[in-house]
Amino acid sequence: MTKTYRLSETVDFAIVGSGAAGGVIARELAQAGFAVVVFEQGPRHTLADFQHDELKNWFSSGLINDVVKNPQTFRDDHSKRGERNLVRPNLYYARTVGGSSTHYTANYWRLHECDFDECSRLGPIAGTGFTDWPINYAELEPYYTKVEWEVGVSGLAGASPFDPPRSKPYPMPPLPPKSSGVLLERGARKLGLHPFPAPLAINSQPYRGRPACIHCGFCHGHGCEVGAKASTLTTMIPEAEATGRCEVRSESYVVQVATDKNGRATGVRYFDGEQRERFQKARAVVVSANGAETPRLLLMSANSLFPQGLANSSGLVGKYLMWNFTTRTHATFEHELNEFKSVQCSRIVHDFYDSDPKRGFYGGGGIDSRIGPQPIIWADRIADDEHLWGSAYKQRLAEFPRSMQAAGHGTSLPLETNSVELDPELKDAWGMPAMRVTYKDHPDDLALMRFMQARCAEIMDAAGAIKVSNSPIKPQTGSVHMLGTCRMGNDPAKSVVDRYHRSHDIPNLFVCDGSSMVTSGRGQPTLTIQALAFRAAEHIANFARRNEI
Amino acid sequence: MNTISNDGFSRRTFLRVAGGALGGAWLTLDLAKVAQAAHHAHEARETAGAPDTSFLSKAELADVDAIAAQIIPTDDTPGAREAGVALFIDRALATFFGRMAPDFRSQLAAFRLRCQAQHPDVGSFAALSNEQQIEFLKQVDRTPFFERVRLLTLVGMFAMPKYGGNRDGIGWNLMGFQDQHIFTPPFGYYDRDYPGFKIEVVSKS
Numbered sequence: 116m117t118k119t120y121r122l123s124e125t126v127d128f129a130i131v132g133s134g135a136a137g138g139v140i141a142r143e144l145a146q147a148g149f150a151v152v153v154f155e156q157g158p159r160h161t162l163a164d165f166q167h168d169e170l171k172n173w174f175s176s177g178l179i180n181d182v183v184k185n186p187q188t189f190r191d192d193h194s195k196r197g198e199r200n201l202v203r204p205n206l207y208y209a210r211t212v213g214g215s216s217t218h219y220t221a222n223y224w225r226l227h228e229c230d231f232d233e234c235s236r237l238g239p240i241a242g243t244g245f246t247d248w249p250i251n252y253a254e255l256e257p258y259y260t261k262v263e264w265e266v267g268v269s270g271l272a273g274a275s276p277f278d279p280p281r282s283k284p285y286p287m288p289p290l291p292p293k294s295s296g297v298l299l300e301r302g303a304r305k306l307g308l309h310p311f312p313a314p315l316a317i318n319s320q321p322y323r324g325r326p327a328c329i330h331c332g333f334c335h336g337h338g339c340e341v342g343a344k345a346s347t348l349t350t351m352i353p354e355a356e357a358t359g360r361c362e363v364r365s366e367s368y369v370v371q372v373a374t375d376k377n378g379r380a381t382g383v384r385y386f387d388g389e390q391r392e393r394f395q396k397a398r399a400v401v402v403s404a405n406g407a408e409t410p411r412l413l414l415m416s417a418n419s420l421f422p423q424g425l426a427n428s429s430g431l432v433g434k435y436l437m438w439n440f441t442t443r444t445h446a447t448f449e450h451e452l453n454e455f456k457s458v459q460c461s462r463i464v465h466d467f468y469d470s471d472p473k474r475g476f477y478g479g480g481g482i483d484s485r486i487g488p489q490p491i492i493w494a495d496r497i498a499d500d501e502h503l504w505g506s507a508y509k510q511r512l513a514e515f516p517r518s519m520q521a522a523g524h525g526t527s528l529p530l531e532t533n534s535v536e537l538d539p540e541l542k543d544a545w546g547m548p549a550m551r552v553t554y555k556d557h558p559d560d561l562a563l564m565r566f567m568q569a570r571c572a573e574i575m576d577a578a579g580a581i582k583v584s585n586s587p588i589k590p591q592t593g594s595v596h597m598l599g600t601c602r603m604g605n606d607p608a609k610s611v612v613d614r615y616h617r618s619h620d621i622p623n624l625f626v627c628d629g630s631s632m633v634t635s636g637r638g639q640p641t642l643t644i645q646a647l648a649f650r651a652a653e654h655i656a657n658f659a660r661r662n663e664i
Numbered sequence: 665m666n667t668i669s670n671d672g673f674s675r676r677t678f679l680r681v682a683g684g685a686l687g688g689a690w691l692t693l694d695l696a697k698v699a700q701a702a703h704h705a706h707e708a709r710e711t712a713g714a715p716d717t718s719f720l721s722k723a724e725l726a727d728v729d730a731i732a733a734q735i736i737p738t739d740d741t742p743g744a745r746e747a748g749v750a751l752f753i754d755r756a757l758a759t760f761f762g763r764m765a766p767d768f769r770s771q772l773a774a775f776r777l778r779c780q781a782q783h784p785d786v787g788s789f790a791a792l793s794n795e796q797q798i799e800f801l802k803q804v805d806r807t808p809f810f811e812r813v814r815l816l817t818l819v820g821m822f823a824m825p826k827y828g829g830n831r832d833g834i835g836w837n838l839m840g841f842q843d844q845h846i847f848t849p850p851f852g853y854y855d856r857d858y859p860g861f862k863i864e865v866v867s868k869s
Binding site for chain 1: 703735736737739741743760763764767776789798803805812814818819821822823827835836838839840841842843844845846847848849850851852853854855858861863864
């Protein structure tokens with residue numbers, strides 16, 4: 116029996132969000148002996164619920180936020196009115212116990228040293244919020260290792276000459292290479308590059324009570340039906356519950372973190388599954404609702420003492436929204452690759468990771484091989500000017516088994532104008548303000564996208580592709596990586612949380628998820644989010660033990 | 665060729681085998697035995713009954729069907745028409761894609777008016793000749809309406825057949841996609857004789 120707390124009780128921690136970060140913090144605090152309630156907007160699924168259902172998982176609210184119930188508006192400029200997208204949300208995430216660790220691709224890249232202090236290395240960039248992190252790689256390294264071993268990551272230590280130092284190898288060998296990985300490796304090596312096995316939070320062999328991958332091909336956008344892909348739903352959450360001190364309250368949508376007259380958090384107001392308003396008292400609150408929902412919740416929690424929203428004396432809650440782009444290069448080969456089988460990525464290239472002033476713009480990135488991902492999405496993505504519909508398009512569709520994508524990912528500069536706010540008009544199904552997203556790529560990000568895509572195309576040519584085409588580089592209008600909106604820093608005027616994820620303004624309010632990131636990394640942020648979560652939980656537990664909360 | 669990836673493996677069988685996956689049995693599961701068991705399992709096809717609700721009029725449905733049939737035409741292999749895409753779109757707009765229905769209706773009306781204005785003697789897009797249809801679509805294939813029909817056609821062509829499209833797996837067959845739960849390496853031609861990853865020693869500058 117898992118623990119159930121009464122509303123009349125005051126728990127030690129209310130944690131908002133059960134995803135990559137919330138799940139880790141819940142387990143760590145519960146194992147440290149604290150009474151914890153985790154609030155999750157979405158339902159709790161079992162593995163049997165996870166089907167190969169693209170319609171449900173990509174185009175309906177099977178896993179992700181519902182464009183009708185949880186609407187958003189999007190605009191690329193503050194002078195415009197936000198527009199609503201009725202097909203798919205601009206920012207989308209899995210709204211379920213496990214959060215987006217349920218439907219992610221599970222690429223687990225560490226940040227490199229440069230990601231933490233690149234501003235010092237390269238100098239500031241005018242018109243941006245580009246700055247160093249308050250922590251460095253060495254400080255986070257033990258927690259990267261902890262994630263890799265506690266969550267379970269398959270990979271090959273030492274395979275990349277660009278990898279930062281690590282204190283331990285991966286706990287599992289890499290997954291078997293796919294044809295796309297072999298071809299990426301072949302092409303990259305021909306060009307003198309250094310491809311290596313993709314580190315993935317997917318079991319290549321049974322690990323910690325979970326089975327090895329069965330290569331069904333439905334990682335990206337879907338839940339893993341056997342639990343081989345590490346979601347906090349199958350890793351951290353059950354371990355947190357096993358302590359007897361953690362309750363996970365699903366279908367519980369937190370709409371306000373409440374504070375008292377002394378400016379301390381007192382608990383969370385939420386709607387339960389029957390839309391009944393509830394209040395849970397807590398000694399401290401941890402917000403890990405993701406880089407979009409976290410700032411929205413802090414802004415919705417505005418009260419007379421904090422009229423700008425909680426933890427927002429800097430005015431930076433919701434600002435500096437960063438994504439990680441994906442460029443797509445489609446390649447067709449003579450023989451079958453059958454990329455619909457197995458995990459998305461098996462080989463990656465980090466030769467272009469560091470920013471190089473010689474390129475004439477800021478930024479760096481990584482390349483991976485994939486199909487991207489299943490039939491409907493692939494069919495949509497390969498449609499281009501020459502094959503938009505008709506016989507030519509139909510022939511293109513039949514090339515699916517012989518096709519792959521080389522995808523470029525990379526940096527996004529932090530701009531104060533890129534933000535998550537409350538929409539002034541639109542409300543969600545609970546009557547709460549909808550999220551308004553404003554985003555416009557920095558010119559350097561677009562230049563980097565073109566650069567990365569050109570490298571992808573060269574690699575596919577070198578690999579012997581008989582046909583290579585690029586999806587046009589366009590301004591981005593959406594993402595699944597929502598970063599930087601409650602950035603960490605030492606200066607309360609220039610950041611939202613301190614180096615321990617404690618908000619500068621409210622001593623018993625902590626924020627830890629993608630919103631904490633100061634720079635975007637080069638793609639694949641989940642491992643970093645979880646390393647930050649392990650580190651934050653350790654400090655939060657110590658503060659609590661020392662009565663410093 | 666390995667036998668596992670070529671054997672059908674139904675979801676029902678899969679769930680039976682995978683049930684209690686975290687209990688431990690799955691950890692030591694012999695994949696060859698699973699595949700053998702699955703080989704004899706009958707695929708319980710999930711098919712949708714006739715749609716009990718519809719959104720489009722008969723004439724509108726005929727036009728949508730004609731557009732979808734131009735997007736993925738029927739030639740020596742079946743296309744969107746045989747996959748039941750138009751009925752899928754009709755049913756989807758009446759039910760789970762209802763959020764798209766108001767825009768769809770007004771955009772479809774504009775599409776039909778424009779077509780009738782150009783071909784007053786024919787009356788509808790569906791009644792045009794193949795060449796006339798292609799000619800007309802080339803004029804409108806960058807409009808939000810065409811973009812929406814194109815996307816819905818792809819969903820109707822490639823989504824799980826239980827939603828009423830992708831009839832008899834026509835979409836998946838066209839694409840060479842196999843919906844299975846277990847595959848084993850090698851997955852394709854190029855990873856068949858892969859010699860294994862070699863770490864290259866490079867000096868960091």
